[in-house]
Amino acid sequence: MSDELVIQSHTGPYRVEFHQGLPQEPFAVLGDRPHVLIDANVARLYATQLRSVVEHPNTIIIEATEANKSLQRTIPVFERLIANSIRRDHTLVAIGGGIIQDITCFIASTLLRGLPWRFVPTTLLAQADSCIGSKSSINLGDTKNVLGTFNPPRQIYVHSAFLDTLAAKDIHSGVGEILKVHAIDGAGAFDQLARDFGQLFTDRSVLLKYIRAALSIKQRYIEQDEFDRGIRNIFNYGHSFGHAIESATDYGVPHGIAVTMGMDMANFIAVRRGLLPQRHFERMHPVLKRNYAQFAAVAIPEAPLQAALSKDKKNTSAGLRLIFPKGESAIIEPVTVVADEAFRSQCSQFLQVLPQ
Numbered sequence: 001m002s003d004e005l006v007i008q009s010h011t012g013p014y015r016v017e018f019h020q021g022l023p024q025e026p027f028a029v030l031g032d033r034p035h036v037l038i039d040a041n042v043a044r045l046y047a048t049q050l051r052s053v054v055e056h057p058n059t060i061i062i063e064a065t066e067a068n069k070s071l072q073r074t075i076p077v078f079e080r081l082i083a084n085s086i087r088r089d090h091t092l093v094a095i096g097g098g099i100i101q102d103i104t105c106f107i108a109s110t111l112l113r114g115l116p117w118r119f120v121p122t123t124l125l126a127q128a129d130s131c132i133g134s135k136s137s138i139n140l141g142d143t144k145n146v147l148g149t150f151n152p153p154r155q156i157y158v159h160s161a162f163l164d165t166l167a168a169k170d171i172h173s174g175v176g177e178i179l180k181v182h183a184i185d186g187a188g189a190f191d192q193l194a195r196d197f198g199q200l201f202t203d204r205s206v207l208l209k210y211i212r213a214a215l216s217i218k219q220r221y222i223e224q225d226e227f228d229r230g231i232r233n234i235f236n237y238g239h240s241f242g243h244a245i246e247s248a249t250d251y252g253v254p255h256g257i258a259v260t261m262g263m264d265m266a267n268f269i270a271v272r273r274g275l276l277p278q279r280h281f282e283r284m285h286p287v288l289k290r291n292y293a294q295f296a297a298v299a300i301p302e303a304p305l306q307a308a309l310s311k312d313k314k315n316t317s318a319g320l321r322l323i324f325p326k327g328e329s330a331i332i333e334p335v336t337v338v339a340d341e342a343f344r345s346q347c348s349q350f351l352q353v354l355p356q
């Protein structure tokens with residue numbers, strides 16, 4: 001395997017570079033006159049290795065919280081960048097996970113009508129999934145990911161050494177998105193990953209193989225449908241339920257773990273609606289459950305869950321637009337569902353079996 005991927009986008013090709021260690025000369029690669037937005041935990045944990053970045057006057061340190069990923073909380077960041085005299089020929093740089101990525105991409109899309117940006121993803125979720133695909137998503141109040149743009153970075157630097165300091169829940173969160181992408185690739189790909197599941201946590205080379213595989217699978221879809229108007233919709237598998245779980249638990253469940261629960265919930269409901277043979281639920285459930293086990297007992301109140309589902313940005317006037325595996329081959333497809341009593345009861349049944 002080469003040590004880079006080249007992704008085609010509406011702004012031209014961009015590269016994902018893969019490195020084993022940490023960035024050696026961060027400012028050497030960060031573009032013209034960088035303004036860095038860095039995750040506060042990363043700035044603290046890597047204060048020595050990233051000293052030149054962390055101590056630079058144009059660097060802004062941000063706590064990676066969903067509250068900070070809101071329109072309201074990004075306004076002070078816009079103000080700081082303007083106070084730091086940012087110009088169109090400068091570069092914004094994100095160093096962090098999906099939250100810092102979303103904030104940076106959104107600002108890069110809108111400030112001065114657009115700035116180039118680069119990304120150093122430091123979480124598994126960002127390295128294996130969110131770093132490609134062009135999307136930014138910002139929360140408005142407590143409505144998650146409802147504002148956004150399509151604007152890929154110019155360059156992505158995946159340094160796997162950042163994963164050494166990641167909490168176990170954040171490794172599981174990234175694995176959730178890797179499971180989703182492999183489910184989309186087909187039952188064979190998912191089942192192989194399920195067999196290798198334990199090694200993801202013990203053998204870095206196996207994890208790196210799956211990071212590359214997940215990006216390569218996603219690449220095929222985003223290059224066909226970068227603006228998510230067709231085939232790319234299926235990457236929302238697990239996400240309508242997952243976002244609703246995040247929202248109903250006040251973000252008590254990390255994103256990729258909520259997505260893992262969301263896939264299990266989609267499979268469970270698909271069986272009850274006659275869309276999916278039970279054996280596919282049973283085939284996928286053990287590994288999904290292993291990935292969200294640490295959060296299976298978190299209380300998920302039903303009324304906020306239903307309220308969040310009804311606000312999902314993919315819904316149409318015909319109903320909820322959900323993604324389910326369907327048929328003998330468990331092909332992942334969009335389905336429009338009316339949120340009636342039967343649907344609410346199916347959700348409720350899943351929430352009752354979830355902690356068991």
Ligand SMILES: NC(=O)c1ccc[n+]([C@@H]2O[C@H](COP(=O)([O-])OP(=O)(O)OC[C@H]3O[C@@H](n4cnc5c(N)ncnc54)[C@H](O)[C@@H]3O)[C@@H](O)[C@H]2O)c1
Binds near residue numbers: 039097126129163164
């Ligand atoms: N734009 C997209 O395409 C896209 C895709 C998927 C998810 N997302 C968004 O991404 C967010 C989730 O991203 P995430 O899972 O990367 O989480 P995150 O950015 O919230 O980071 C998770 C935690 O890990 C910490 N952290 C980051 N790097 C670290 C490191 N190297 N060592 C130790 N701790 C580190 C952070 O401070 C934070 O506490 C959600 O808001 C989700 O909606 C965006």
